[in-house]
Amino acid sequence: MAGRLSLEACLAGRDLTEPRLSPDGRTVAFVATTSGPDGSRADVVVVPVDGGPERVVTTDPVRAGRALGGGVIDWWSDSRSVVAIDKSGDLVRVFVDGRTTRLLAANGRTLSSPAVSSPTVSSPTGSSPTGSHIAFVVDQAEVVVLDVATGHTERVDRGEHDFVIDPVWWRDRPLWMGWNGPDMPWDRSALVTPTGVMADTGRQMQQPRVAADGSTLAWLDDVSGWLNVVFADGRRVSEPHEHGGPSWGERQRSWCWSPDGRSVAFVRNEDGFGRLCTYDLATGEVIERAKAVHGQLSWRGHHLVALRTGGKTPTQVVAYDTSADEWSRRTLAIGPSHTWEGETSLVEPRLVEATASDGTRLYARLFESPQPNGSLICWVHGGPTDQWQVTFMPRFNYWLDRGWSILVPDHRGSTGHGRAFTTALHGRWGDVDAHDVADIVDQVADGRRVFAFGSSAGGLTALGLARRRSIAGAVVAYPVTDIAGLDETTHRFEAHYNRSLVGDRATTERLSRERSPIHHADELARVPLLVFHGDSDPVVPIDQSRRLVSAVRAAGGDAELVEYAGEGHGFRDPEHRRGEYRRTEEFLVRHSS
DSSP states (O other): OOSSSHHHHHOOSSSEEEEEEESSSSSEEEEEEEETTTTTEEEEEEEEOOOOEEEOSSSSOOOOOTTTTOOSSSEOSSSSSSEEEETTTEEEEEETTTTHHHHHHHOOOOOOEEEOOTTTTTTTOOOOOSSSSEEEEETTTTTEEETTTTEEEEEEEEEEOOOEEEEEEEETTEEEEEEEEOOOOTTOOOEEETTEEEOOSSEEEEEEOOOTTSSOEEEEHHHHHEEEETTTSSSSSOOSBBBBOOOSSSSSHHHOOOOSSSEEEEEETTTTEEEEEEEEETTOOOEEEEEEEEEEEEEETTTEEEEEEETTEEEEEEETTTTTTTOOEEEEEOSSSOOOOOOTTOOEEEEEEOOTTTTTTEEEEEOOOOOOOOOEEEEEOOOSSOOOOSSOHHHHHHHHHOEEEEEEEEEEOOOOHHHHHHTTTTTTTTTTTHHHHHHHHHHTTOEEEEEEEEEEEHHHHHHHHHHSSOSSEEEEESSSOTTTHHHHOOOOGGTOOOOOOOOHHHHHHHHHHHGGGGGOOOHHTOOOEEEEEETSSSSHHHHHHHHHHHHHHTTOOOEEEEEETBBBBBBOOOOHHHHOOOOOOHHHHTTTO
């Protein structure tokens, strides 16, 4: 089974997030996170938009970004510096010449999503201009404005929303996205200003953006059933595709204005495959500009900068020349340190459509190994309100290189297929998701041995598949094994998640006994299990995995729990990550005969 692709090649490199063009359009700043023996470190890196050497401009690390999200940096209006959240959580100003000045101490709170105004913006209370202001978020609960000249801070939200994120400046005041529990942001969210709610469609709203001249506002909402770009005058880039993803983190930038305000660029999700498009406001014409998944769009002058990634495309920062019709592309930075050239494990998946037992159309992407060994990994995304688009995933390539084909199913509740498909999981989590995945596997496996993989909510669904179908084994990381238990233990962001996914507390308690793996150890005892969990997980406490493994063993099953000290909801330590691969490979080999 030994493959040509090494584990170190899959683990090496850096994560790239939040590329942003400077106001003068000449320089791109982004956050690069590298892993080493002492853990990970994130830095602000700058590179000329026309290409050239990269320069790390931070001496002290900043907070790491999150894939196609961010909330770490914003440019100062003079293009000579960026405002960033450093690793300690403080707000700092990082100059492109390498100097750093501290603007505001976090004092134990969590700051995020800095948004720098122009130097002429007045304070939200109407005082005379004193220089640049920075709006930012505190604990995802407050919007605060810092007057840089005086050091004065002022909370500008009215406390009407449990959660607030993503402030932008509009007409000399901040505008942001807010929502209240028990809703999650993709259930219902609103656009809010210091004077109160500006727009509330009763559905999902996100990513407010203001045209360069400050006159026009647009956002994403799914009032039509699809998460599309919508303009304040009522026009919509209406098409049966999503233009953004769920707001799991801050500063998703899946669309942006052109510098002249006459068009917008946006990403399109085509059943998990990606495309970059533009929309002309005068003609209503949509032009498809480039394939692959794009994110973090930033458009200044004659360049649009973005993250670009795909099944065969290692994650990179790219710049498109928008001055010509063909939109030529230049690569400015690449994440992986391994070249990946000539790797046979780089394959594009094919779209699979299946039918659920009740007739619902289901979707999946199937990555066929170039040297198949007769086994299929069914890898379920987490969330469950989420989707794995076709992005660069070295973790997939490692197993594809060793003969395992990979099926990535979108059960009901997944995003990317419209609001109705996502909300179809409401009240049915732990049931319909597992049945959907089982139906997809039945129609795709074609006699192959099947292993179920999943993390977090994906672990719950993978274990649900193991209960419902005869499979060769299941490998899960920090899985949800007791749905009702989350009501007392999970973190603030997801504290109300069970209300939409399952029901009120009494209903959740009742249905959890039917759906949670912890109550079906006798069924899971028929399937070999390998479970990974960090002992500092704030989302799914490790006790859930400990109880499950103990119960399966008591029922006569083969179950192993690997605990990683100091790890949270996901593993960062390089040695732990290596250990996860090694133990998984041993498990697959042992149960593939």
